[in-house]
Amino acid sequence: MPMSRWLTIAAIAMAAACSNSSTGYGNTPPPPPPPAPPPGGHSTTIDVRDNSFNPTPDTVSSGATVTFNWTGNNNHNVTFEDGIGSSATQGNGSTHTRTFGTVTSNTSFRFRCTVHSTNFTSGMSGVIVVKP
Numbered sequence: 001m002p003m004s005r006w007l008t009i010a011a012i013a014m015a016a017a018c019s020n021s022s023t024g025y026g027n028t029p030p031p032p033p034p035p036a037p038p039p040g041g042h043s044t045t046i047d048v049r050d051n052s053f054n055p056t057p058d059t060v061s062s063g064a065t066v067t068f069n070w071t072g073n074n075n076h077n078v079t080f081e082d083g084i085g086s087s088a089t090q091g092n093g094s095t096h097t098r099t100f101g102t103v104t105s106n107t108s109f110r111f112r113c114t115v116h117s118t119n120f121t122s123g124m125s126g127v128i129v130v131k132p
Contacts, residue, residue: 046126047071048078051116056126062102066128070094074115081110081120089115100130 044064047054050072060066068078070092077089078096085098100109109128110120117123 045069046128048076048113050074051113051124053111053113053124053126057108057129058126059129059131060100061131062100064130065097065099068096068098076113076115076124078111079114081112086111100128103130103132106131 043055043058044060045067046056046058046069048068048070051074053068058066068087070076070090073092075089075091078087078098080086080098087096090096107130109130110125111128112120112123112125115124117125119125
């Protein structure tokens with residue numbers, strides 16, 4: 001078989017191998033999925049239930065306003081560790097909001113219900129992480 005015929009066959013085989021993809025780049029795998037979000041919710045609404053906050057931890061962006069909605073039968077309050085934006089003790093159907101300012105790094109704001117928790121790390125407590 002003449003050399004020109006071998007070159008023609010090789011060229012056809014290479015073209016066929018490269019045409020298996022709609023992109024024309026062969027069988028390139030798809031890009032990896034995006035990274036998983038941080039744990040916790042990503043909501044601007046937190047339910048104040050009977051002896052719990054949901055979701056917690058929660059992650060929001062700088063400048064976000066978070067609304068607390070009382071949905072349980074017991075009276076509760078939202079008291080922030082930094083003393084800013086705390087609520088009165090109130091019952092089912094009540095709401096309270098806090099707007100978080102600009103932060104330059106992830107900043108945690110711990111809160112609790114003083115009726116049902118004696119500290120910010122156990123009992124009826126939670127945390128909101130504000131991202132820049």
